Amino acid sequence: MPGVTTTKEPRPRGWTGRLARIGSGALLGLLATAAALGVGELVAAFTGAATAPGTAVGTALINLAPHELKDFAVQRFGTNDKVVLVGGVLLALVLLGMAAGVLALRRLWAGIAVVVALGVAGMVAAATAPVAGPTSVLPSLAALLAGVATLVVLVRLRNGRTEPSTTDSPHQTTGRRTVLLAGGAVAGFAVLSGGAGRLLQGGGSLARSRARVRIPAPASPAPALPAGYQFRDPGLVPFFTPNAGFYRVDTALVLPRVPAEQWSLRIHGMAAREIELSFDDLLARPLVERDLTLSCVSNEVGGPYVSTARFVGVPLASLLREAGIRPGAEQLVSTGADGMTIGSPTELILDGRNALLAVAMNGEPLPVEHGFPARLIVPGLFGYASATKWVTDLNLTTYATQPYWIQRGYDRTGPAKTGSRIDVPKPLSRVRAGEVVVAGVAYAQHRGISAVQLSFDGGPWQDADLTTQVTPDTWRQWRYRWSAAPGTHRIQVRAADGAGRLQPETRAPVFPSGADGWESIVVTVTT
Numbered sequence: 199m200p201g202v203t204t205t206k207e208p209r210p211r212g213w214t215g216r217l218a219r220i221g222s223g224a225l226l227g228l229l230a231t232a233a234a235l236g237v238g239e240l241v242a243a244f245t246g247a248a249t250a251p252g253t254a255v256g257t258a259l260i261n262l263a264p265h266e267l268k269d270f271a272v273q274r275f276g277t278n279d280k281v282v283l284v285g286g287v288l289l290a291l292v293l294l295g296m297a298a299g300v301l302a303l304r305r306l307w308a309g310i311a312v313v314v315a316l317g318v319a320g321m322v323a324a325a326t327a328p329v330a331g332p333t334s335v336l337p338s339l340a341a342l343l344a345g346v347a348t349l350v351v352l353v354r355l356r357n358g359r360t361e362p363s364t365t366d367s368p369h370q371t372t373g374r375r376t377v378l379l380a381g382g383a384v385a386g387f388a389v390l391s392g393g394a395g396r397l398l399q400g401g402g403s404l405a406r407s408r409a410r411v412r413i414p415a416p417a418s419p420a421p422a423l424p425a426g427y428q429f430r431d432p433g434l435v436p437f438f439t440p441n442a443g444f445y446r447v448d449t450a451l452v453l454p455r456v457p458a459e460q461w462s463l464r465i466h467g468m469a470a471r472e473i474e475l476s477f478d479d480l481l482a483r484p485l486v487e488r489d490l491t492l493s494c495v496s497n498e499v500g501g502p503y504v505s506t507a508r509f510v511g512v513p514l515a516s517l518l519r520e521a522g523i524r525p526g527a528e529q530l531v532s533t534g535a536d537g538m539t540i541g542s543p544t545e546l547i548l549d550g551r552n553a554l555l556a557v558a559m560n561g562e563p564l565p566v567e568h569g570f571p572a573r574l575i576v577p578g579l580f581g582y583a584s585a586t587k588w589v590t591d592l593n594l595t596t597y598a599t600q601p602y603w604i605q606r607g608y609d610r611t612g613p614a615k616t617g618s619r620i621d622v623p624k625p626l627s628r629v630r631a632g633e634v635v636v637a638g639v640a641y642a643q644h645r646g647i648s649a650v651q652l653s654f655d656g657g658p659w660q661d662a663d664l665t666t667q668v669t670p671d672t673w674r675q676w677r678y679r680w681s682a683a684p685g686t687h688r689i690q691v692r693a694a695d696g697a698g699r700l701q702p703e704t705r706a707p708v709f710p711s712g713a714d715g716w717e718s719i720v721v722t723v724t725t
Contacts, residue, residue, distance in 0.1 A: 220300055226352045227299020229381055230313065231292055232388035234345030238320070239395030241337040247399040247452040248327065248536070249334045251320035251341050256280075256287045256451045258323035265606050269708050272447060272496045280451050291316060295345070302353045309353065310346055317342025328537020348384055355380050399452075407457035408570055411477075411563040416510050417484035426666040429675045433622035434637045437668070437675065438489075439505035441565050447494045447503055447581070449602075453566050454535035454588040461571045463555070467531075467594040470522025477571050480557060483512050488552045491641050491673045493614050495580040496708055500619045500717035504641055506672055509575060511556035515548050518594065523548075527594040531601055532574050535588035541601040542576050542584050543611055544594065551577050551644055552671060555589070577671040578644030580712060583612025609711035616642040616701050618650055618676075618693035618717060625719040631684050634723070636662075637677040638691065646670035646696030652678050653690045662691075670696055682723040690718045 235251060242250035248257065260268075260283070271279040294316055302309025320338030324330060355377050428437040439445075458477040465473040487510045494503035518530065529541040547553045553576040557564060564570040569587030576584035582603040593599070597610065604610055618640040623629050640647045646667050651659040662676040676693075692701045705715035 219303060222356060223300035223303040224296040225299065225381070226302070226349065226356060227296040227309070228292060229352060229384045229388070230299060230345050230349040231295025232392075233348040233384050234295070234313070234317070234341040235288075235291070236388035236391035236395070237344040238337040238341035239399070240391045241340045241395070243395045243398030245331075245333040245336050246329075247455070248329060249324050249337050250395070250399075250452075251317075251324075251338045252284060252287050252291065253451050254320055254324040254327060254334075254338065255291075256283050257327055257449075259283065259287070260449050260451070261328075265608070265709050268606075269496060273498060273708075276502070277446055284451060298349065299353075302349055303357065306350065306353055309349055313345040313349055314342060317345065328539075329535070352377075352380060352384065399455075404455045404457055404566065404570075407459060408563050408566065411458055411557075411571075413510055413558045413563060414481055414485060416487040418486040420487040420489050420508055421669070423489075423668060424666040427668050428665055429637060429677050431622065431635050431637050431677060433624075434675060434677075435621055435639060437506060437665070437672075438560060439507055441507070441560050441562070441568070444505040444507060444559075444568060445492075445494065445503045446567055447496050448536075448587060449538060450536040450587075455566070456535050456571060456588060456590070458563075458571045461590070463572065463590060463592065465517060465521045465592045465594075467592075468524040468527035468596075469518075469594050470524060473517070473521045475517075477557075480512055480555070480572065485510050485557075486513055486552070486554070488554065488671070489668055490552065490554075490575055490577055490671050491643050492575065492581060492585060493617065493641065493643065495582050495608065495612065495712045497617070497713065498708065499617070499705065499713050499715045500719075501713075504617065504619075504639075504673070507560050509554055509556040510558035511554035511572070511575070514553040514555050514574065514576070515550075517555060517592075518544070518547065521594070523594060526596060528597045529595060529599070531593045531595055531599050532586040532589050533591040533593070534569075534586050535590050538586065539601040540574070540583060540586045541597075541599070541604060541610070542574070542579060546579065546611075547576060553577065553584075578614055580612040580614050582608060583610075607710050612711070614641075614643045615712045615714060616640075616645070616647075616693055616695045616699070618691045618701065620689060620691050620717055620719050623719075623721050626721070628722045628724055629682060631682055631723050631725055634680045634682040635677060636680050636689060637675065639673045639675055640691075640693035641673035642670075642693070642695035644671055647674040647693055648696050648698055649694040650674075650676040651692055651694075652680075653692075654680065655687055656690075659692075684723050684725050686720060686722050688718060688720050690716050692716045 238251040275282045298309040298312035321335040324334040461477045463475045489508050491506040497503035527544050531541045533539050556573050556575050574586040619638045621638040640650045650662040653659050662678040665675045694700045702714050
């Protein structure tokens with residue numbers, strides 16, 4: 199009819215036409231999605247990287263996921279679990295965006311509805327994040343508007359328009375070249391806006407802030423390392439884990455970026471007086487240096503999520519005593535810049551162990567992925583109950599306050615369990631007959647290791663040689679020289695803590711208080 203605008207495309211004939219139409223719609227939806235995500239990343243450069251649409255949705259999924267899914271992700275993908283999650287979220291957004299494009303070619307309102315639903319989901323995820331602020335929804339809102347606008351323009355160019363007119367005239371159809379130019383322009387815009395957003399989020403100022411930090415010499419250096427503290431057999435992990443190899447398990451999809459100059463720590467709650475400290479205030483205090491082993495509750499029997507480093511920091515107990523601990527303050531709930539909350543029993547922080555508010559690791563300021571500017575460490579507790587990274591708040595409170603992992607059913611106290619691991623030879627490896635070095639590490643933080651034993655093919659237990667115990671808060675390396683005969687053999691390992699308590703043989707899962715059991719590997723000995 200004259201004077202009516204329509205975006206409806208003539209129905210294609212045959213399978214070839216249908217497939218072409220689906221492909222065309224999917225491409226338009228893909229371009230609209232790319233434009234939306236690019237704009238979202240650009241706006242997130244000003245509201246915080248964690249507010250970008252894909253990141254906000256991914257964080258919400260982590261917070262909603264049951265512990266079984268979290269454990270599966272860590273065990274299946276290891277430290278790549280976040281990459282897999284973000285990739286999965288982006289893939290889902292792309293597929294839904296492509297579906298929106300296909301729908302929009304037939305019914306524009308239906309495609310728009312899908313884009314709006316995705317944008318609203320991003321806004322809800324950003325608004326309900328632990329660190330949400332008044333501007334957190336802006337990236338997803340901007341992405342929604344950009345996605346809708348791009349989809350409308352591209353669909354109308356693709357389908358052609360009949361311009362309003364008072365006379366009967368043929369449809370004026372936009373040429374293929376115009377559609378291709380528009381699509382290329384959208385793709386270029388998406389790449390530029392997304393790249394600019396990532397560049398602005400890139401943390402250059404944070405790197406400069408960290409480079410300016412000078413950690414003062416500790417008033418209490420770590421005790422000298424004793425003779426025989428380390429074996430140097432090939433394949434055996436070193437006593438000190440390099441920062442680049444130190445395990446990382448957390449829920450942060452993007453690393454919090456808190457320059458030291460802007461960092462502050464608040465101590466409050468059931469305290470006689472509230473204290474607020476800047477980073478300079480922290481460095482002005484007497485620092486201590488300690489060698490500490492950390493382990494994660496997600497570590498399976500024989501797993502990799504245990505590491506040792508030399509940390510420098512302020513004794514946590516001294517800070518709490520300075521604030522004044524009121525009766526009934528059962529736990530210290532610490533909060534990181536990523537919104538993570540972790541609860542540590544107050545009595546364990548105060549019992550004389552080397553609980554630290556750490557600022558340095560292996561001779562340098564904390565790496566960003568390990569908590570720069572400051573993190574908590576309480577020896578003898580799994581990380582989920584002690585090792586808050588990017589810490590900004592310490593709240594003395596009761597057990598009525600339930601931190602993140604306690605809400606998900608994990609044990610309240612989180613004592614680190616005794617563990618032992620075979621590093622060499624590797625499982626299912628082939629070795630030559632004769633003397634074979636079997637070696638690994640054993641750990642029982644804050645209790646020490648008194649013995650490591652090996653069993654071959656179910657035979658009697660043999661004592662392994664141990665390095666000198668540095669402190670009860672660090673692991674010990676062990677080694678056994680095995681006279682290996684040709685064939686397939688099973689090797690088991692177990693350890694005893696400083697009090698002589700052996701690891702239990704019965705396997706226990708990670709949830710709710712950490713894995714138990716003896717590691718067992720199979721190797722083939724050849725002639």
